[in-house]
Amino acid sequence: MSVLLLAEHDNGKLSPATARLVAAASQLGPVDLLVVAEEPAAIAEAASTLSNVRKVLVAKGPETADSLASTLERCAKSYQFVSANASTVGKDVIPRLAAKLDIQPVTDIVAIAAPNRFTRPIYAGNALETVTDPQPLHLLTFRASAFRPVAAGAAAPVETLDNSVTSVARLLAAHRTESDIPDLSTAQIVIGGGVSVGSAAGFQLIEKLGKTLGAAVGATRAAVDAGYAPNDWQIGQTGKIIAPDLYIAIGISGALQHLAGIQGAKKIFAINTDPEAPLMKLADVALVGDLFEIIPQLIAELEKLGVTKPTG
Amino acid sequence: MKILVAVKRVVDHNVRIRVRPDGTGVETAGVRMSMNPFCKHAVEAAVQLAEAGKADEIVVVSIGPKGTNDVILTALAMGAHRGILVEAEQKLETLTIAKLLAKIVAEEQPDLILLGKQAVDDDSNHVGQMLAALTDRPQATFASEIKVDGTTLEVTREVDYGRETLSLPLPALVTADLRLNTPRNAALPMVMKARSKPLAVRAAADLGVDLTPRLTVENISPPPERVAGKSVASVSEFAASVAAEVNEMEAL
Ligand SMILES: Cc1cc2nc3c(=O)[nH]c(=O)nc-3n(C[C@H](O)[C@H](O)[C@H](O)COP(=O)(O)OP(=O)(O)OC[C@H]3O[C@@H](n4cnc5c(N)ncnc54)[C@H](O)[C@@H]3O)c2cc1C
Numbered sequence: 405m406s407v408l409l410l411a412e413h414d415n416g417k418l419s420p421a422t423a424r425l426v427a428a429a430s431q432l433g434p435v436d437l438l439v440v441a442e443e444p445a446a447i448a449e450a451a452s453t454l455s456n457v458r459k460v461l462v463a464k465g466p467e468t469a470d471s472l473a474s475t476l477e478r479c480a481k482s483y484q485f486v487s488a489n490a491s492t493v494g495k496d497v498i499p500r501l502a503a504k505l506d507i508q509p510v511t512d513i514v515a516i517a518a519p520n521r522f523t524r525p526i527y528a529g530n531a532l533e534t535v536t537d538p539q540p541l542h543l544l545t546f547r548a549s550a551f552r553p554v555a556a557g558a559a560a561p562v563e564t565l566d567n568s569v570t571s572v573a574r575l576l577a578a579h580r581t582e583s584d585i586p587d588l589s590t591a592q593i594v595i596g597g598g599v600s601v602g603s604a605a606g607f608q609l610i611e612k613l614g615k616t617l618g619a620a621v622g623a624t625r626a627a628v629d630a631g632y633a634p635n636d637w638q639i640g641q642t643g644k645i646i647a648p649d650l651y652i653a654i655g656i657s658g659a660l661q662h663l664a665g666i667q668g669a670k671k672i673f674a675i676n677t678d679p680e681a682p683l684m685k686l687a688d689v690a691l692v693g694d695l696f697e698i699i700p701q702l703i704a705e706l707e708k709l710g711v712t713k714p715t716g
Numbered sequence: 717m718k719i720l721v722a723v724k725r726v727v728d729h730n731v732r733i734r735v736r737p738d739g740t741g742v743e744t745a746g747v748r749m750s751m752n753p754f755c756k757h758a759v760e761a762a763v764q765l766a767e768a769g770k771a772d773e774i775v776v777v778s779i780g781p782k783g784t785n786d787v788i789l790t791a792l793a794m795g796a797h798r799g800i801l802v803e804a805e806q807k808l809e810t811l812t813i814a815k816l817l818a819k820i821v822a823e824e825q826p827d828l829i830l831l832g833k834q835a836v837d838d839d840s841n842h843v844g845q846m847l848a849a850l851t852d853r854p855q856a857t858f859a860s861e862i863k864v865d866g867t868t869l870e871v872t873r874e875v876d877y878g879r880e881t882l883s884l885p886l887p888a889l890v891t892a893d894l895r896l897n898t899p900r901n902a903a904l905p906m907v908m909k910a911r912s913k914p915l916a917v918r919a920a921a922d923l924g925v926d927l928t929p930r931l932t933v934e935n936i937s938p939p940p941e942r943v944a945g946k947s948v949a950s951v952s953e954f955a956a957s958v959a960a961e962v963n964e965m966e967a968l
């Protein structure tokens with residue numbers, strides 16, 4: 405029962421999510437990691453050092469959905485499981501592959517009860533669905549934040565695949581949000597800002613608090629739509645799903661669609677002028693007050709306490 | 717250009733759903749239903765392309781039980797030209813939905829297929845990608861901007877690392893994200909007019925697709941409940957709680 409897992413990477417670097425995906429996939433069987441990229445060498449090398457990886461398959465080629473699905477289709481026949489991250493890449497390619505192979509996929513898996521029994525959230529995480537999949541080939545995506553990462557291990561062998569696929573869609577431009585802030589979907593601490601932060605300049609205050617704690621920074625859709633924060637900071641049903649040890653929500657009401665993104669958070673702290681805001685009622689620790697007064701004080705207090713930055 | 721838009725009828729996104737205590741599903745009896753929000757953005761995109769003179773016909777399709785025609789009427793009121801309801805009483809899996817839509821695509825031969833990026837009930841995010849594969853079209857999912865230049869589309873899409881712009885030759889398939897546009901609320905005269913627009917009803921069973929589900933749903937349960945926390949009175953107490961959490965975290 406072997407598993408093919410598409411490695412998640414960005415901009416020439418293996419994504420930290422991959423170690424979590426390997427942890428999920430290795431509950432099903434021996435894991436072969438597939439790296440597909442225009443420049444795969446460095447990514448493959450990093451991938452080969454994750455423990456629980458049997459071998460790394462490397463394919464040089466385009467990363468658009470149609471070409472990735474073709475690459476995966478050619479590899480799929482040797483496996484009982486073909487899997488990927490429940491990220492924009494995995495969402496793009498696994499259903500496309502599934503239709504080509506006539507398989508109903510199971511996606512956004514948060515728990516594996518048996519190699520054919522999976523749990524996934526529905527209705528924005530307001531319900532959990534457990535399904536049995538009797539098909540001979542299982543096509544899966546895992547929600548990376550639901551799994552603890554594997555550690556580094558002995559280097560796995562790396563094999564090069566011939567990948568002569570072409571892509572119909574053409575990438576014209578990629579706009580990365582450049583920052584040295586930790587990755588939102590795998591960070592241990594996340595600071596989220598709402599529309600009440602009021603401006604992009606206001607978000608610099610949120611970032612400053614983030615820096616103090618070594619945290620990732622996120623935002624509500626309302627804040628993103630208002631142009632205060634980039635779209636890839638969006639947390640929620642239609643944004644990123646996060647599962648940090650600590651989520652600090654600042655000026656966020658706690659709409660259903662936002663809560664969908666933070667259900668995996670171990671602890672939720674909230675700051676809001678309105679004690680009746682749904683998120684304030686849900687929070688482990690709530691502080692009523694104006695964020696513009698509180699955050700500078702909070703940064704000063706944390707510095708005074710010498711709170712160490714975690715490395716995650 | 718001819719556009720086909722697929723729309724889904726779901727529990728209204730403002731309704732707080734309740735899981736049935738027996739684990740068989742989510743309570744839908746007497747619950748307000750409406751068009752899946754992402755599908756509304758897809759319809760709006762099609763109507764805007766028609767208004768800009770880039771599209772001449774918009775066909776809207778929905779698959780579901782009797783009563784699903786209300787979301788088709790919503791799309792017709794927004795400006796779609798005609799509707800097709802593929803009637804099926806049973807719950808269908810995403811692959812089955814994609815296969816039924818592929819049958820309609822084979823009949824209608826649209827240049828562009830538009831769908832919402834995901835449905836807010838099953839949250840699957842499958843159907844667009846599946847339909848693209850079944851109809852052998854390139855796809856651009858999570859679209860926040862669509863430009864048409866002759867027979868080429870330029871689509872900007874929201875991806876995890878930021879944004880990217882793809883070029884796709886028609887025929888193609890695009891799924892809509894929330895930032896694509898602001899869907900209109902159809903004025904009453906448009907709602908009245910929608911009733912006189914053609915709406916064909918087809919039985920899913922007649923389209924030559926096996927409707928049997930592949931997966932067995934074992935159980936549907938509510939997520940673990942969070943226990944309510946405490947309210948602190950000062951910034952220093954809040955900071956102390958943050959410090960306590962940080963000290964407890966295991967370094968990765
Ligand atoms: C289909 C669909 C999908 C969606 N997906 C998402 C999603 O993925 N993620 C998401 O976040 N949203 C999503 N939304 C939007 C969601 O419904 C809410 O509109 C949004 O989350 C609200 O954001 P907010 O908390 O920033 O704003 P608001 O709801 O306006 O809340 C602002 C809060 O700030 C507080 N406040 C005001 N001033 C201050 C101050 N000075 N100091 C402290 N507190 C203050 C207020 O008391 C209030 O509680 C979606 C909506 C739809 C329809």
